[in-house]
Structures are given as C-alpha cells and as structure tokens.
Amino acid sequence: MTRTAMLKDILAELHSCEKCGLCHGRTQPVLGAGVPNSKIVIVGEAPGKNEDEQGKPFVGRSGKLLDQMLAEVGLSREKNVFITNIVKCRPPENRDPLPEECAACREYLDRILAIVDPKVILCVGRISAQRLFDPNFRVTRQHGETREVDGRLVMGTFHPAAVLRNPSYRELMEADLQKLASIIQETEVLVD
DSSP states (O other), rough: HHHHHHHHHHHHHHHHOOSSSGGGGSSSSSOOOOOTTOSSSESOOOOOHHHHHHHSSOOSSSHHHHHHHHHHOOOOTTTTOOOEEESSSOGGGGGGOOOOHHHHHHHHHHHHHHHOOOSSSEESSSSHHHTOOOOOHHHHHTOOEEEEEEEEEEEEEEOOHHHHHHHTHHHHHHHHHHHHHHHHHTTTTTOO
C-alpha cells in the first residue's frame, strides 16, 4: 500500500471519528497536505475556519505567509514538505485545542508521522511545540532550538498567525527557518 493510500485511510477514519467533542462543530477533518514521503513535516496546532471549509491545513492568511516564508528557504508543500496539525478538527472560535483534544488526536498524528517518516519536524506555535518538543516550551525563549526526539530532529518556532498579529516576530521566524534550511542542507535530509 502506498503512503498516499495509507493517509487516505486515516482521512476516512477521521470523517467518522468522535474521540472528542471537536467532531460536532467541524465541517470536515483536516488530515494534512504536501509530499507524503517528505523528510520534513510541519506541525501546527489546529485547523482554522478556512482549513475547516477546505479540508486542507494552512490555507488562510497564516498559510499564505507560511508558504511565502518557506519558499524563501527553498521549501514548499508541493516539493518537499508535508503539513499537518496536532488536532484534526477546528476548535470553536479558533481557541487553542484543549489537552484532552490533543490527546484524543495524538494517535492520528503518530500514524501520520510513521507513514511520512520525516527526519525533521518543525513545530509552528506553542501548542505543537509543547506536544512534540518540550511540555514547558515558551516560543519567545526557545524558538529555533533543536533537539532529537524519537530519532528525529525537532524545532519549535512561531506560528504564522502570531507573526501576523505581531510583525516583530517575523524576523525571528525567518531566522529559525534559515537555521532549519542550513541544517537540512548540511545533513542532506532532502536526499533519499
């Protein structure tokens, strides 16, 4: 079975998932998008309104900014990145996903990571970094730090929505992405 087929199977399961209350307010679950055998996975927090409507991650203003910033360092969801979220359904009013919602969805995230099998995970935003990098992660202090977790290099940075709200974070996030691009180039992570 191909990676694409395995991801489609998870998406089919998500359509009937009722592991937490988020299922009651969703239009559709958002599995992820990008290259299914990518060596880089970007993990956000949760789908927003546009994502819920379109069934794809990071398609609103934040997504456009993320795509632009990734392109500046030679990355894109069309060529060499897979993007997903900690939770697969939109929280009401775009609030942060609750710990129990993150826990309910963790199995899906773990299965996606096992299928895509990235070498690098970039956590965008506090929630994803707390779940995958450090439970006490503070984005303003720890952005750009890297560590190995389960055999993968993991880095936390700002969420593009935070950059839109506070443009002074943009330079910091750009520096983090440059660092990530340098690590990728040095380790030839994009090469199979």
